[in-house]
Amino acid sequence: MELQFIFLKKRSIPKFFARLKELDKHGCSLEKIRGTSDIDELSRFYKLFKEYYGKDYIYTQTVQHGILPHYSSLPNGIKIATEYAYKKNKIKAVACTSTLAQGVNIPIKYLLITGTNFASAKLSVRNFQNLIGRAGRSGVYTEGNIIVTESKLYDERRHGSGYYKWQDTKGLFNGATVEECGSAILNIVRDYSVNYKVKLSGTEIVNYICKNIHDNNWTNKLLNKLLVEINEINKNDNISYYKQDIFEQLCTYKVSMDSIENEIIYLLSYHPLAQTVDLLHEVSNKLLENTLAFYLATKEEKTLLRQLFDAIDSKIEKQIGDIKKYTGTMISMADADKIIEWIKDNSINIEKRITKDLLDLIENLFREVYPSLNLKKGFALSWIHGDSYEQMHEEYKIKIYYIEKLCQYNLSYQMSFLVGNIIDLVDAECVNIDALKLLQQALRYGVNTKTAISICEKIFNDRILAKQITDIIGNKGISTDEIVISVKLKKEKIISLLSNYPSYFANVVENI
Numbered sequence: 001m002e003l004q005f006i007f008l009k010k011r012s013i014p015k016f017f018a019r020l021k022e023l024d025k026h027g028c029s030l031e032k033i034r035g036t037s038d039i040d041e042l043s044r045f046y047k048l049f050k051e052y053y054g055k056d057y058i059y060t061q062t063v064q065h066g067i068l069p070h071y072s073s074l075p076n077g078i079k080i081a082t083e084y085a086y087k088k089n090k091i092k093a094v095a096c097t098s099t100l101a102q103g104v105n106i107p108i109k110y111l112l113i114t115g116t117n118f119a120s121a122k123l124s125v126r127n128f129q130n131l132i133g134r135a136g137r138s139g140v141y142t143e144g145n146i147i148v149t150e151s152k153l154y155d156e157r158r159h160g161s162g163y164y165k166w167q168d169t170k171g172l173f174n175g176a177t178v179e180e181c182g183s184a185i186l187n188i189v190r191d192y193s194v195n196y197k198v199k200l201s202g203t204e205i206v207n208y209i210c211k212n213i214h215d216n217n218w219t220n221k222l223l224n225k226l227l228v229e230i231n232e233i234n235k236n237d238n239i240s241y242y243k244q245d246i247f248e249q250l251c252t253y254k255v256s257m258d259s260i261e262n263e264i265i266y267l268l269s270y271h272p273l274a275q276t277v278d279l280l281h282e283v284s285n286k287l288l289e290n291t292l293a294f295y296l297a298t299k300e301e302k303t304l305l306r307q308l309f310d311a312i313d314s315k316i317e318k319q320i321g322d323i324k325k326y327t328g329t330m331i332s333m334a335d336a337d338k339i340i341e342w343i344k345d346n347s348i349n350i351e352k353r354i355t356k357d358l359l360d361l362i363e364n365l366f367r368e369v370y371p372s373l374n375l376k377k378g379f380a381l382s383w384i385h386g387d388s389y390e391q392m393h394e395e396y397k398i399k400i401y402y403i404e405k406l407c408q409y410n411l412s413y414q415m416s417f418l419v420g421n422i423i424d425l426v427d428a429e430c431v432n433i434d435a436l437k438l439l440q441q442a443l444r445y446g447v448n449t450k451t452a453i454s455i456c457e458k459i460f461n462d463r464i465l466a467k468q469i470t471d472i473i474g475n476k477g478i479s480t481d482e483i484v485i486s487v488k489l490k491k492e493k494i495i496s497l498l499s500n501y502p503s504y505f506a507n508v509v510e511n512i
Contacts, residue, residue, distance in 0.1 A: 006112045010071045010073075013071060013097070014401060020062050024062075037066035051388060052388055054393075067091075071099055075463070077462025085504065087106060109135065125175075129172075129178060132146045148169065181296075184252065184256045185305070192249055206308060209222070218254075219254050226246055257308070260287075267283045268283050268316070269326075281313060284313050328424045329421050330417075331421050342368075348422075350431060353432055355435060355438075358432060362418070376398070383443070386463055386467045392407075411446070412445070415443050423437060450478065454483035455470065457480050459487060459508060469487070473486045494509055495509055
């Protein structure tokens with residue numbers, strides 16, 4: 001059997017494996033896939049899946065069929081072990097999102113594509129061409145096969161929205177229609193197509209943002225306004241279907257605007273001249289005219305871009321005499337002010353705290369800075385303690401699909417990022433500075449000791465195995481400079497442990 005990818009939407013991957021289990025239950029033979037895989041390697045993957053997800057989760061129950069999952073919020077150790085096993089021909093099939101197909105240099109014989117639409121957004125021609133370019137890689141295969149399995153695309157190609165989906169899908173195969181280079185900033189002023197019938201006016205969105213620039217909750221208020229307008233135009237549509245997609249689009253606008261604000265502050269703070277309103281406008285205007293957005297924009301779009309930058313300037317003007325306190329952070333002034341107030345209210349600079357108490361306070365701040373990122377109290381502590389997804393599911397009654405996202409994005413990235421900004425804003429003599437730095441790394445990797453952090457940074461990034469290796473070499477606060485030597489001293493015992501897990505891990509230690 002040749003190597004193959006099954007390209008799915010992330011949300012569809014657990015459903016795919018549930019269907020696989022159902023087929024097996026009804027006697028459909030999956031032996032051709034399993035028979036071409038390394039059975040021992042599948043058993044080792046079973047053990048790792050079991051320790052992360054428990055024996056009853058769908059991935060654990062179906063791993064013996066020889067198809068493995070791969071997507072962005074999957075535990076890092078499973079992702080890298082899957083990539084290694086695929087390259088070494090130990091497994092022959094992966095059910096994945098575009099994360100693997102676009103980001104890893106792996107040749108494919110067969111690429112099965114289950115759909116080209118993701119909620120209201122369709123796959124871009126650029127990403128699709130990159131994806132199918134993996135099939136039939138020159139020097140490996142003489143040809144490759146791309147099969148679109150979404151039957152409705154063809155069956156409904158002459159009716160309603162099916163016609164447009166069919167045309168869009170055919171267009172994906174035409175490399176000549178690849179999109180031009182774009183700009184996240186320019187997207188703010190351009191119309192946004194929600195679907196084939198609904199388009200949001202970029203001019204109206206810019207006008208609303210500029211009018212409400214000082215309201216930190218403008219994204220939610222604009223979302224509600226837009227949903228009301230869409231409902232009036234399309235009374236038969238279910239507007240809740242669009243809500244999350246529009247909100248995420250508005251959030252990308254806010255991220256871009258916060259980045260602009262941050263860059264203007266940085267340039268202003270390090271300017272040799274004294275900070276004045278006139279200098280602010282000069283710096284802002286120069287930054288605008290050097291952006292890709294301004295270069296690509298039409299005359300009308302340039303006017304809207306200037307309007308946006310002027311609105312951002314109006315926010316900065318209010319802090320013009322105290323601008324340096326925001327320098328060095330990577331967040332908006334509003335969020336920086338929340339952190340500064342939190343540091344003061346909780347005496348972070350002068351009152352030493354244990355990790356648990358510090359984390360409790362940070363969780364409260366996280367909810368204030370990122371109200372849309374739901375996080376239950378104590379969840380972050382479970383993450384850094386090394387609890388499995390199964391344990392977290394049982395304790396917090398959250399579906400594992402959402403636990404993956406909470407851990408890999410909300411905690412490993414977003415909360416770790418928040419702690420990094422706290423570190424930038426505390427005093428140089430802060431009594432909690434070392435604890436904050438350790439906590440930032442603990443949140444990033446989902447472990448709670450310096451030794452385990454060092455393993456994740458220098459050996460391989462897997463929180464379950466990092467914890468077990470720490471038990472072997474001893475929890476002695478081993479730094480990244482010392483961890484390789486410590487692993488070498490216990491190499492035989494560590495390899496014995498890792499022989500029970502996917503072969504990637506033992507291979508890494510063997511080659512140290």
